[in-house]
Amino acid sequence: MARNKFDVDEELEExxxxxxxxxxxxxxxxYQKPIYITLFVILLANIAQMAGPYLTKxxxxxxxxxxxxxxxxxxxxxxxxxxxVTGLCMRYRIFSITVIGQDILKDMRTAIFSHLQKLPxxxxxxxxxxxxxxxxxxxxxxxxxxLSNGLINLISxxxxxxxxxxxxxxxxxxxxxYSLALVPVLFLIVMIIKTAQRKAYQVLSNKTSNMNAYIHExxxxxxxxxxxxxxxxxxxxxxxxxxxxxxxxxxxxxxxxLLWPGVQNIAVMTTCLIYYVGIRGLGVDVSTGTLIAFVxxxxxxxxxxxxxxxxxxxxxxxxxxxxxxxxxxxxxxxIKDLPQxxxxxxxxxxxxxxxxxxRYEKGKDILKGTDFHVEAGESIALVGPTGAGKTTxxxxxxxxxxxxxxxxxxxxxxxxxxxxxxxxxxxxVMLQDTFIFSGTIIENIRYGKLDATEEExxxxxxxxxxxxxxxxxxxxxxxxxxxxxxxxxxxxxxxISFARTLLANPRILIxxxxxxSIDTKTEVLLQEGLEKLLEGRTSFxxxxxxxxxxNSSRIFYIDNGQVQEAxxxxxLMAQKGYYYQLYQAQFDLLQAL
Ligand SMILES: Nc1ncnc2c1ncn2[C@@H]1O[C@H](COP(=O)(O)OP(=O)(O)OP(=O)(O)O)[C@@H](O)[C@H]1O
Numbered sequence: 001m002a003r004n005k006f007d008v009d010e011e012l013e014e015x016x017x018x019x020x021x022x023x024x025x026x027x028x029x030x031y032q033k034p035i036y037i038t039l040f041v042i043l044l045a046n047i048a049q050m051a052g053p054y055l056t057k058x059x060x061x062x063x064x065x066x067x068x069x070x071x072x073x074x075x076x077x078x079x080x081x082x083x084x085v086t087g088l089c090m091r092y093r094i095f096s097i098t099v100i101g102q103d104i105l106k107d108m109r110t111a112i113f114s115h116l117q118k119l120p121x122x123x124x125x126x127x128x129x130x131x132x133x134x135x136x137x138x139x140x141x142x143x144x145x146x147l148s149n150g151l152i153n154l155i156s157x158x159x160x161x162x163x164x165x166x167x168x169x170x171x172x173x174x175x176x177x178y179s180l181a182l183v184p185v186l187f188l189i190v191m192i193i194k195t196a197q198r199k200a201y202q203v204l205s206n207k208t209s210n211m212n213a214y215i216h217e218x219x220x221x222x223x224x225x226x227x228x229x230x231x232x233x234x235x236x237x238x239x240x241x242x243x244x245x246x247x248x249x250x251x252x253x254x255x256x257x258l259l260w261p262g263v264q265n266i267a268v269m270t271t272c273l274i275y276y277v278g279i280r281g282l283g284v285d286v287s288t289g290t291l292i293a294f295v296x297x298x299x300x301x302x303x304x305x306x307x308x309x310x311x312x313x314x315x316x317x318x319x320x321x322x323x324x325x326x327x328x329x330x331x332x333x334x335i336k337d338l339p340q341x342x343x344x345x346x347x348x349x350x351x352x353x354x355x356x357x358x359r360y361e362k363g364k365d366i367l368k369g370t371d372f373h374v375e376a377g378e379s380i381a382l383v384g385p386t387g388a389g390k391t392t393x394x395x396x397x398x399x400x401x402x403x404x405x406x407x408x409x410x411x412x413x414x415x416x417x418x419x420x421x422x423x424x425x426x427x428x429v430m431l432q433d434t435f436i437f438s439g440t441i442i443e444n445i446r447y448g449k450l451d452a453t454e455e456e457x458x459x460x461x462x463x464x465x466x467x468x469x470x471x472x473x474x475x476x477x478x479x480x481x482x483x484x485x486x487x488x489x490x491x492x493x494x495x496i497s498f499a500r501t502l503l504a505n506p507r508i509l510i511x512x513x514x515x516x517s518i519d520t521k522t523e524v525l526l527q528e529g530l531e532k533l534l535e536g537r538t539s540f541x542x543x544x545x546x547x548x549x550x551n552s553s554r555i556f557y558i559d560n561g562q563v564q565e566a567x568x569x570x571x572l573m574a575q576k577g578y579y580y581q582l583y584q585a586q587f588d589l590l591q592a593l
Contacts, residue, residue, distance in 0.1 A: 004127040006213035007241065009206040020322050027107050028151070031100050035152065038096045042156040045089030046163045048082040053296030054167060055079050061289030093156070101148020109140045112328055120335040121400045125360070130216030131209045135328050138208065139321040146311075146318045154311045157304035164301045171290055178277050179298055182266045186305065189262045190312055193255055197313070200252035201320040207245040209324075214241045256313055263309050267302035274298055335402055337419045344422035347507035349376035349538030350411050351397065357405035358396060366392050368561030369406070374554075376411075379539045381549030383582060384558035390542045391432060393558065394510045397540070398429050410508070428506025430514045434497040436485025441470055442477040444485075444496055448504040460503040463529035465522050466495035490517035498526075502533065509539040515548055523548065546586050555579060 004010055028035070055075050063071045113136055124132070168176040218225065218234055225234055278291040286294070351374040358367040366389045374380055382390040395401055396408060399415050408415050415423055428448075436444055445457045457477065461467040469492055473479040485493040494517050501509070515523045527548075543549050550569045557565040557578045565577050572579035 004131065006128050006130065006210055006217055007237075008210075009203075010127070010131065010209065020319065020326055023326060024147075024322070027104050027111075028147075030107070031103060034096060034100055038093055038100070038152055039155055039159070041089045041092050041096075042152070043159050043163070045086050045093065046156070046160045048085040048089070050163050050167050050297075050300065051082045052079065053293040053300070054171075055082075056296065057171065057287075057289040057293035059289075060292060061287050093152070097148050097152045100152070101144060104147045105140055105144055108143070108325065109136060112136050112140070112325060115329050115331075118333045118336070119331060120333055121395070122334070122360075123331060128213035128217060129220075130213030132328075133216060134209050134212040135324055138212070139205070139325055142321045143318055143325075146314050150311050150314050150318075153307055157307045157311070160304040161301060161308075164297050164304075168294065168297050168301070171293060172286060175274065175277065175286060175290070175294055178273055179270055179294065179301065181273065182270050183305070186263060186266055186309060189259060190309055193258050194312075194316055197252070197255045198316050198319065200248070200255050201317045204245075204248040204252045205320045205324060207241075207248040211241045211245045214238060252317075256317070259309055259313055260306075263302075263306045267298070267306065270302060271295055271298050335399060335420070338417065340417075341419045342413075342417060342422075344413065344418040344426060345411070347426045348411050349378075349508055349536075350374065350409075351508070351538060352409040352412075353393070353396075353406070354409065355406040356396065356403050356408060358392060358401065358403050360392075360401075365561060367396070367403075370558075370562055372556060372563050372566065374538060376538055377536050378553040379534060379541065379551075381552035381555045382540060382542045382558055383544075383549065383555060383579065384564075388558045389561060390558055391512055394429070394512060394540055394542065397508075398427055398510065399423060425504075426507040427510060428501040428504050428508070429510045430497055430501040430512060432512045434485075434493045436481055436483070436488065436493050436496060438481065438483040440475075440478045440480055441473070441496060444481065445477075445499045445503055447500050452503055456503060457499070460499040461495075463502060463526075463533055464495050464498040465525045465529065466492070466499050469495070491519065491522070494518055495522075495526075507537060509534065509537055510541075511539070512542045513544070514541070515543065516545070520547065527551070546583055557582075 055078060059072065059075055062068075063075060116132065116136070165176065168179065214237065218238070225231060274291070274294050278286045278294075351372075353370050353372050356367050356370040357365060359365045370389075370393065382393060384390055392401075396403055397410075397415075399408075399420060402416065410423075437447065442454065442457055445460060446452050449456075454477070458467060461470055461477075470477055470479075481487055485496070488496070494514060498511075498514055501511075501514075515526065518526065523545075531551075541549060541552060549555060552568070554566055554568055555572055556563045557572070559578065565572055565575065565579055567575065573583065
């Protein structure tokens, strides 16, 4: 997957096609019943509305010349009734359309959100998160009008056109044909601007996405920005991104608004044509009542036609958002259960990496035939230079990525052959960038084991020595923390996520720089608690501090995509190889301080 940046337009893998429209119906289908009821109400409103011009015609051509006051009274009553029915129906229609539209949008939003939860790390690596966010929030909202008013209005407008035409044909078929004379001109206008409009909206959606990505990145990196006093430069970048958005917006709107005056003019021209035909009598002999009724009907006819034109316009615009939404929904999670995947049995903890090759990007192998065997219950420390591939090893073990070649076995079972859930639910992974969610501390610790009791939470916190600082907080375990834990120190955040990892009672524990921000005194206490807990469990620990890993059963020195040295601390020290040099370097540094 090609990487994308905030100022690079995303290329569409597959453009819009008719099947996208069909797919919208998947979301509409569950709401068939309320839609049919609404349509029936709309039909009722149309018929009631259409009665107006027809009653006017009767009054002018028949009731007034005959001076029939009883008929006039009843026509007035029917007229008032038709207005009341129309009003009530319209009210129902607005309410019901809004509810149906919002329900459909909610379903789409939920579908895209739950799909995103299943996508692998590689999907999130490949684009700015702001560009993902915009699909779930903004693009779905952009469909709001189309799905709430647009779709039902379309059907209602089509019904309205049919009912109006029915009334018109019933009164005078020839005059009706004159009224339709300019419809082809409308189609022509719509067709001409269609392609330009679609392209303009595709550009607009890209520029919106770029701007969103930059805002998202800027907020996430605000502390770095301010500490480097880079606000001005960022402002310049934002101005450029924002200008590009503004330009694309102006262009798209200019094209879109070409349609409206065109349609308005055609409607006026049709009314003129009706008067002209009526006065000149071009092949038709129309009474004054018919002429007045027709002018009313022409209004009733062109309003929905204009709406249909606008719907088409909105549809073209919406397609640019739909193609992005469906593109996201169509991303196949490449890390997923095989059809014949088995349930991973309770893990004992034997781990094998057999000639594992892996790369994040083509042509740049990170692991080049990594090969090792770990016995159940061993604690393994991974050391090596920055960027050597230590995190990559544990990412592969948790199957966040799949190996390109070779295999990884746990208790002799290839991890590709078991279900992700049964595998990951038995592993406790604490990643380098600890993440704290907004909510209370207890909710954060319980994140991976929702049914854990308060006692279990406290027990886990005690083992990692987090209990002492948590109990001193204002509301103890029920203290609210902000997203990313900005009200906590880095060490406190690590202790909370440590407790979260332990609470899940994993069979294999993976700690990536889990104690890097914790003071050495707390770390020593934490190690004591951990040692008991780790008895009989396999663990992988990545740490740069030698004191953290010294007591591991074995230490793997990883470099150049392979395990270069393996053994316990004493063995490796005696070997006087890479690990020895690393130890000496840290020792010398400490001496120098
Ligand atoms: N998501 C990614 N996409 C592309 N390349 C990546 C990705 N993650 C890591 N890399 C690259 O893979 C290599 C190994 O990274 P890894 O994080 O495994 O190193 P590490 O040994 O854990 O380093 P450190 O000690 O700094 O944490 C690095 O060169 C890094 O640039």
